[in-house]
Amino acid sequence: MIELARGPLTWVAFALLVGGTIWNLYTRLVLARKDKVVYPYWSTPHAARSILHWVVPFASRNMRLHPLFTIVSFAFHACLLLTPLLVMGHAVLWQESWGLSWWSLPAGVADAMTLVVIGGGVAFIVRRIAAPEVRNVTTWRDHLLILTVIAPFVTGLLAHHQLLPYRAMVTLHIVTGVVWLAAIPFTRLSHMLWFVFMRGYMGSEFGAVRNARDW
Amino acid sequence: MADLADSQVVDPGIDGAIKTLTPEAIERVIAGALDRETAARLKVYLETCVRCGLCASACHTYLSRDRDPDYAPVAKVRNTIGVMVDRRGKVDGEFLRSAARIAFTECGTCRRCSAYCPFGIDVSYLILTVRRICNLLGIVPQYLQDTVNSHAVTSNQMWVQQDDLIDTLLWQEEDAQGELPGARIPLDRVGAEVLYSVIAPEPKILAQLIANMAVIMKAADVDWTMGTSDGWDNSNMAMYSGDFETMGRIERRHWDAALKLKVKRVVMGECGHAFRGAVYDGPRWLGWRQPPLPMVHAVEFYHELLTSGRLKIAKKIEKPVTIQDPCNIVRGRGLHHKLREVLHMLCEDVREVDPRFEHNYCCAAGGGVINCGPPWKLSRMKSIRVKAEQFAATGAHLVITPCHNCHSGIEDILKHYKLKMEVAFVSELLVKAIERPA
Ligand code: SF4
Ligand code: SF4
Numbered sequence: 001m002i003e004l005a006r007g008p009l010t011w012v013a014f015a016l017l018v019g020g021t022i023w024n025l026y027t028r029l030v031l032a033r034k035d036k037v038v039y040p041y042w043s044t045p046h047a048a049r050s051i052l053h054w055v056v057p058f059a060s061r062n063m064r065l066h067p068l069f070t071i072v073s074f075a076f077h078a079c080l081l082l083t084p085l086l087v088m089g090h091a092v093l094w095q096e097s098w099g100l101s102w103w104s105l106p107a108g109v110a111d112a113m114t115l116v117v118i119g120g121g122v123a124f125i126v127r128r129i130a131a132p133e134v135r136n137v138t139t140w141r142d143h144l145l146i147l148t149v150i151a152p153f154v155t156g157l158l159a160h161h162q163l164l165p166y167r168a169m170v171t172l173h174i175v176t177g178v179v180w181l182a183a184i185p186f187t188r189l190s191h192m193l194w195f196v197f198m199r200g201y202m203g204s205e206f207g208a209v210r211n212a213r214d215w
Numbered sequence: 216m217a218d219l220a221d222s223q224v225v226d227p228g229i230d231g232a233i234k235t236l237t238p239e240a241i242e243r244v245i246a247g248a249l250d251r252e253t254a255a256r257l258k259v260y261l262e263t264c265v266r267c268g269l270c271a272s273a274c275h276t277y278l279s280r281d282r283d284p285d286y287a288p289v290a291k292v293r294n295t296i297g298v299m300v301d302r303r304g305k306v307d308g309e310f311l312r313s314a315a316r317i318a319f320t321e322c323g324t325c326r327r328c329s330a331y332c333p334f335g336i337d338v339s340y341l342i343l344t345v346r347r348i349c350n351l352l353g354i355v356p357q358y359l360q361d362t363v364n365s366h367a368v369t370s371n372q373m374w375v376q377q378d379d380l381i382d383t384l385l386w387q388e389e390d391a392q393g394e395l396p397g398a399r400i401p402l403d404r405v406g407a408e409v410l411y412s413v414i415a416p417e418p419k420i421l422a423q424l425i426a427n428m429a430v431i432m433k434a435a436d437v438d439w440t441m442g443t444s445d446g447w448d449n450s451n452m453a454m455y456s457g458d459f460e461t462m463g464r465i466e467r468r469h470w471d472a473a474l475k476l477k478v479k480r481v482v483m484g485e486c487g488h489a490f491r492g493a494v495y496d497g498p499r500w501l502g503w504r505q506p507p508l509p510m511v512h513a514v515e516f517y518h519e520l521l522t523s524g525r526l527k528i529a530k531k532i533e534k535p536v537t538i539q540d541p542c543n544i545v546r547g548r549g550l551h552h553k554l555r556e557v558l559h560m561l562c563e564d565v566r567e568v569d570p571r572f573e574h575n576y577c578c579a580a581g582g583g584v585i586n587c588g589p590p591w592k593l594s595r596m597k598s599i600r601v602k603a604e605q606f607a608a609t610g611a612h613l614v615i616t617p618c619h620n621c622h623s624g625i626e627d628i629l630k631h632y633k634l635k636m637e638v639a640f641v642s643e644l645l646v647k648a649i650e651r652p653a
Contacts, residue, residue: 028258028259029255031254031255031258032254033254034255035255036499036502038255038256040504050335054335060330060333062269062272062330062331066272069269131268132282132284133268133271133277133282133290134266134267135284136268136284136285136290137266137284137287137289137290137293142265188263188264188265190263191264191334195334198259198263198334202329202334202335202336203335206329206330206573210495210546211548211549212545212547212549213330213573214329214330214335
């Protein structure tokens, strides 16, 4: 089971992630020509300016209006992206499969970052239920999506600490990780792919065309 | 929950039109519009919006209505275009009725939320797409459609005939001469440096503003003219009703008129939506990257005249004033700093609202909302409580705004919320404050 998960399944996941990403970006970026206004008004400096104000914590007014959310969200996203790349267990895999080696996190730090992701995900779910403006537009799919994202972190943590049967946990960890990666281009997780383009376009419309700030 | 009273408003332009539609026609029109007229923006915005609700804090409608979640931008999108796309047009009359109410009367397409959504999702564009679809279905609030009809027939917003226009301009010229001898309103003068264009309500109901401009032009010794043939009106309500064909036609006329007069540039009166239509939405629909001549908003023009010394201030206004930043020239042109400079030159006591500049709250009148007319006025007042609170907090006696929609909207706000303030255009202060050449 573990071999199946580690081998073909992981390949399928990466294929879906890479293929899906290319498909998602390519089809929509081509379609954007039909919008007529996207490419003619795109301005890289203004796009960059806007993106910068939205990837630096508290650089936009709305982030300052929601300090707690901003902290949770930034911590969540940073740990979500970095932990899988830098955790020791994965480094071994990179090394074994590709001969790539790089620095990896001390175990304690990796654990803490994993907990941040899990805690952040739980906080998002709570917010989805507690805040009326969010609950109003939330469906079960939005909850499922958050669970999909934190599942590999939960299983990874359990596997690492061998709190439950190790082999079963590792298998579960791989399976949930695979689902998460494969879901990116096909669900609202694609906000990860599109953030730069969407923010960049609005930054251009505001900055280059209208001489105004959008943060 | 949407406000019950608002959802019961009867508007023949909406209710009457819906009665004539069959389910097949609705589906055909919506699916056709989605296929022909939308592309990546619609798709990506709808697919990637993470439903985080952060855009809610941007919207005056939401904030003014006790944070009712149905007025958050994301909810308005989901309850209109979101459903249309999900069901590919298989929607019923009841749905269309609420979608039209939301799109025409509960969102002013002010674009504030694009600066509050982390992804910069263009809710204004999405809502305008809803209006476009409503328009293609024949569903438009009656008052708004009436304005568009006037545009379509007369090229101006208020059924003004050419002889009436000329008569009004001559009369305003006389008035201006009473104020400042030698003031003139040169009509259709080819080769002038400046073509001054206004929205039709100026000659129709606020003619004094044109006399003000004549005084300012004389005092600053500007070589200017006003047009009297079709295209003189720079307003454009078709842009907001979703009748983009008419919108394009109006803007082409406006620019044609300017080109025929061979002027160097167009200076426009104090209006926000007219700037948006003439500089952005109109040209884009016509496939022009930019308008064929430079267009300068009145605020920029006053700023230029004051900072270059062509206009001098003799006596500043003493009573405390506050400012309404019009969306279409702050988020739409970044003129807030120039507006401040002008007003600080003009007034002793300028009191700021918070938030301001690009973060201003919309007046709730712009975006065609006020043009939906009396049936929707109470709803509009409910949507703008935050603005009344902002004004009240300043203790000012006068609200200054360089925009016709803001001006009318604020008049309503002051009355409805019983604020003891008045509202004025910048030109009204300028004529009082400037040095008159002997
Ligand atoms: S009124 Fe303005 S802030 Fe509110 S949804 Fe419409 S564009 Fe966004
Ligand atoms: S802030 Fe943007 S992503 Fe979040 S719900 Fe609003 S439109 Fe969607």
